Amino acid sequence: MAVFEGLAEKLQNTFKKLRGKGKLTEADIKEALREVRLALFEADVSFKVVKSFENKIKERCMGREILESLTPGQQVIKIVNDELTELMGGTQSKITIASKPPTVVMLVGLQGAGKTTTAGKLANLLRKQGRRPLLVAGDVYRPAAIKQLQVLGQQLDIPVFSMGDGISPVAIAKGAIEYAQSNGRDLVIIDTAGRLHINEELMDELKNIKAEVKPHEILLVVDAMTGQVAVEVAETFNNQLGVDGVILTKLDGDARGGAALSIKAITGRPIKFAGMGEKLDALEPFYPDRMASRILGMGDVLSLIEKAQASFDAEQAQKLQTKLRNAEFTLEDFLDQMQQMKKMGPLESILEMLPGIGNKQMKEFKEQIDEKEIARTEAIIKSMTPEERRNPAILNGSRKKRIARGSGTKIQEVNRFLKQFEQTRAMMKQFAGMEKKMKKTGGKGFKLPFFGK
Amino acid sequence: MGFFSKLKDLKEGLTKTRKQFVEKIENLVSFTKQIDEDFFEELEEILIQGDVGVNTSMELVEKLRAQVKARKIEDPAELKAVLKELVREILGEETESLNLTGQPLSIFVVVGVNGVGKTTTIGKLAHKLKAEGKKVILAAGDTFRAAAIDQLEIWGNRAGVDVIKHNEGADPAAVAFDAVQAARARKADCLIIDTAGRLHTKTNLMEELKKVRRVIEREIPGAPHEVLLVLDATTGQNAVQQAKIFGQAAGVTGIALTKLDGTAKGGVVISIKAELDVPVKLIGIGEGMEDLRLFDAREYAEALFE
Ligand SMILES: Nc1nc2c(ncn2[C@@H]2O[C@H](COP(=O)(O)OP(=O)(O)O)[C@@H](O)[C@H]2O)c(=O)[nH]1
Ligand SMILES: [Mg+2]
Numbered sequence: 001m002a003v004f005e006g007l008a009e010k011l012q013n014t015f016k017k018l019r020g021k022g023k024l025t026e027a028d029i030k031e032a033l034r035e036v037r038l039a040l041f042e043a044d045v046s047f048k049v050v051k052s053f054e055n056k057i058k059e060r061c062m063g064r065e066i067l068e069s070l071t072p073g074q075q076v077i078k079i080v081n082d083e084l085t086e087l088m089g090g091t092q093s094k095i096t097i098a099s100k101p102p103t104v105v106m107l108v109g110l111q112g113a114g115k116t117t118t119a120g121k122l123a124n125l126l127r128k129q130g131r132r133p134l135l136v137a138g139d140v141y142r143p144a145a146i147k148q149l150q151v152l153g154q155q156l157d158i159p160v161f162s163m164g165d166g167i168s169p170v171a172i173a174k175g176a177i178e179y180a181q182s183n184g185r186d187l188v189i190i191d192t193a194g195r196l197h198i199n200e201e202l203m204d205e206l207k208n209i210k211a212e213v214k215p216h217e218i219l220l221v222v223d224a225m226t227g228q229v230a231v232e233v234a235e236t237f238n239n240q241l242g243v244d245g246v247i248l249t250k251l252d253g254d255a256r257g258g259a260a261l262s263i264k265a266i267t268g269r270p271i272k273f274a275g276m277g278e279k280l281d282a283l284e285p286f287y288p289d290r291m292a293s294r295i296l297g298m299g300d301v302l303s304l305i306e307k308a309q310a311s312f313d314a315e316q317a318q319k320l321q322t323k324l325r326n327a328e329f330t331l332e333d334f335l336d337q338m339q340q341m342k343k344m345g346p347l348e349s350i351l352e353m354l355p356g357i358g359n360k361q362m363k364e365f366k367e368q369i370d371e372k373e374i375a376r377t378e379a380i381i382k383s384m385t386p387e388e389r390r391n392p393a394i395l396n397g398s399r400k401k402r403i404a405r406g407s408g409t410k411i412q413e414v415n416r417f418l419k420q421f422e423q424t425r426a427m428m429k430q431f432a433g434m435e436k437k438m439k440k441t442g443g444k445g446f447k448l449p450f451f452g453k
Numbered sequence: 454m455g456f457f458s459k460l461k462d463l464k465e466g467l468t469k470t471r472k473q474f475v476e477k478i479e480n481l482v483s484f485t486k487q488i489d490e491d492f493f494e495e496l497e498e499i500l501i502q503g504d505v506g507v508n509t510s511m512e513l514v515e516k517l518r519a520q521v522k523a524r525k526i527e528d529p530a531e532l533k534a535v536l537k538e539l540v541r542e543i544l545g546e547e548t549e550s551l552n553l554t555g556q557p558l559s560i561f562v563v564v565g566v567n568g569v570g571k572t573t574t575i576g577k578l579a580h581k582l583k584a585e586g587k588k589v590i591l592a593a594g595d596t597f598r599a600a601a602i603d604q605l606e607i608w609g610n611r612a613g614v615d616v617i618k619h620n621e622g623a624d625p626a627a628v629a630f631d632a633v634q635a636a637r638a639r640k641a642d643c644l645i646i647d648t649a650g651r652l653h654t655k656t657n658l659m660e661e662l663k664k665v666r667r668v669i670e671r672e673i674p675g676a677p678h679e680v681l682l683v684l685d686a687t688t689g690q691n692a693v694q695q696a697k698i699f700g701q702a703a704g705v706t707g708i709a710l711t712k713l714d715g716t717a718k719g720g721v722v723i724s725i726k727a728e729l730d731v732p733v734k735l736i737g738i739g740e741g742m743e744d745l746r747l748f749d750a751r752e753y754a755e756a757l758f759e
Contacts, residue, residue, distance in 0.1 A: 038507050041501045041507050042506070042507050042690055043690075044504075044689030044690055044691070047498065047501065047502040110687060110712075110715070111568070111570070111712065111740070112567070112568025112569055112570060112685060112712075113568065114567065114568060141740070142604070142740075143576075143603070143604045143607035143608060144600040144601075144603035144604035144606075144607055145600075145604075147599070147600035147603045147604075148598070148599045148600035148601075148603075148604075149599075150600075151599035151600050151621075152599050155599070196712075196714065196715045196716075197715075197716075198715065198716055223568065223685075223687070223688070225566070225685075225688045225689060225691040225692075226687050226688065226689060227504040227687060227688055227689025227690065227692075227717060227720075227721065228501075228502055228503070228504050228689060228717070228720075229504075229687050229715065229716055229717035230687075230689075232716060233687075250566070250567065250652065252652060252654070253566070253652040253653070253654050253691070254652075254653075254654045254691070254694060255689070255691040255694075256690075256691070258689070259689070278567070278597075278598075
């Protein structure tokens with residue numbers, strides 16, 4: 001559909017514009033962030049959340065992480081995706097179990113979110129983990145809601161506690177706890193009627209149930225398709241009731257699920273489970289990282305980034321590392337690396353291979369890199385014969401002259417580069433030995449011999 | 454006066470968001486001294502926040518921009534009226550109504566994803582049509598969800614209309630077939646067929662819906678007269694996708710937008726009308742029998758910006 005299609009492409013295009021410029025202006029970042037913002041809006045992430053998220057990304061981009069990158073577009077997407085994943089939090093698909101049974105779980109949410117079905121699924125899941133659940137029919141308002149839960153209970157062979165629809169849900173909840181205690185049920189799952197967060201009377205009813213039975217978990221059930229209102233709903237339920245976790249339903253559809261992000265960001269409560277279908281075993285742990293890329297809707301771009309990183313395969317890395325340690329690293333390897341780097345983006349890929357370089361050092365290195373110098377260096381190496389690259393010692397005056405001409409540089413520059421390369425090679429060898437020491441001292445104060453500004 | 458004074462239940466429900474929405478626009482308008490890029494951008498964000506959707510919002514703002522130029526508008530306050538005009542333009546001026554012209558009977562099929570309010574809407578609609586003097590029959594075509602048949606039967610009782618049903622797990626097309634025969638035999642004016650909620654992404658379930666449709670088409674030429682897609686107003690941009698796929702599979706003729714009594718509002722309506730040109734015909738504004746209204750695009754746009 002028009003709304004969703006082409007967004008990734010649009011983003012890519014924006015980022016293409018960013019690529020290849022020497023410096024990233026604030027206006028560039030602003031433009032890129034606008035596309036990210038729109039992507040999040042199309043995924044139904046709430047406005048407030050998008051705004052604060054955007055600021056975070058802006059900070060990280062302003063922190064020059066993009067400037068040094070050779071493919072800023074991919075870098076931004078990666079930053080956005082990483083931030084999203086972090087914001088979504090870790091996997092926490094657990095229910096707090098009471099030290100003194102029964103554990104009481106209460107499901108709340110808007111009408112049609114999927115509470116009743118989720119109650120059945122949750123009972124099923126927790127029974128597999130050794131619990132003895134009791135389902136409680138607390139929706140006395142919707143026609144046949146009690147019957148619905150009873151049918152589910154029958155299908156699952158799990159008892160359902162009901163007192164009909166002529167009695168208050170508070171009394172039902174209370175009765176259910178007593179029933180569970182005298183019948184050896186160690187887990188009570190209370191289904192409640194769907195209600196609007198602005199319906200004070202019904203919100204009070206939930207508070208009364210809470211006060212009466214003191215649930216160990218109040219779980220907010222939210223439809224993955226929810227729009228901008230998600231944040232308000234989550235906020236209200238959380239403020240009024242105190243929500244312990246969230247279950248996201250209907251994730252087997254194609255909604256991008258931005259509501260998940262909004263809810264997490266606003267309440268800080270973990271999304272614990274995801275409803276993945278109508279069957280009673282279709283309740284799964286919630287995976288924040290999957291959700292992040294789903295919301296961003298750029299699976300293709302993300303896998304591209306992954307591929308680019310993987311293409312720098314492990315074997316190559318191993319070889320290179322050995323070479324580095326033994327100072328066998330030649331100009332040919334260097335050219336290889338430079339070309340790899342071009343494909344993959346940041347110089348990180350090569351620097352990461354150096355033993356003992358932490359993030360901090362990495363940053364320092366990166367800050368010293370001058371892109372023009374890199375291009376010049378590449379031209380110099382390319383103007384050498386393979387033999388020369390492997391064995392720079394054979395470079396005499398006339399060879400150097402030829403190289404300078406071929407690369408459009410001066411002979412002095414060729415000389416300077418060769419000298420620096422030798423120094424670096426020596427230094428790399430040292431690094432291997434310094435590995436431990438560096439970790440201890442924090443290893444400050446390097447100067448990268450080439451590409452310095 | 455407008456929509457809201459006439460429909461007092463709706464007013465109560467809509468007031469809250471209307472306030473937020475209108476307040477935001479009003480704040481924006483009154484705090485802005487100058488119509489500049491930031492102003493347009495902010496306006497676009499307000500629309501997005503109302504679930505209007507990125508494309509439609511941008512389109513609206515684009516049009517607004519053109520108007521500002523053409524009419525040489527300099528006062529930001531004037532923009533509100535222009536925006537209202539533009540929204541109304543998308544929503545359409547004329548009032549939509551339900552097609553009850555079928556002979557010997559009109560058949561409505563009600564479709565949508567899980568939990569949007571199909572069964573409830575059918576109950577309310579049966580009540581409404583009956584009050585208008587029509588003989589209505591309901592068909593319990595949701596044979597999948599636990600107790601869905603019971604739920605419809607309760608609504609049938611409330612509205613005082615017959616419900617044709619099979620057992621849980623039965624073929625919905627067979628239910629539809631029997632219901633058509635019964636409706637004909639009982640000389641009903643309108644048969645409303647409930648269906649199980651299904652995500653539009655499940656192709657096999659969408660095929661099932663096509664089958665129901667084929668059965669009806671075969672029995673009564675020109676039927677179904679309405680295929681109503683029920684959309685939950687709290688749904689975000691996925692609603693557009695739902696409208697599109699249900700439209701392809703079932704030939705949706707109109708939308709029933711439910712849960713407008715919450716704070717999620719008609720933004721999605723604008724988006725759907727703009728992108729798919731499927732008219733909204735009904736709105737649900739509560740869980741009671743009376744909480745169903747014909748959608749009036751003009752009054753709605755008016756009310757939203759009042
Ligand atoms: N607040 C509100 N709730 C509604 C409205 N329409 C339906 N509901 C509720 O939404 C829930 C799901 O409705 P139901 O008719 O069972 O949905 P179905 O699965 O699509 O048939 C029920 O709790 C209904 O009472 C509405 O307009 N406003
Ligand atoms: Mg139903």
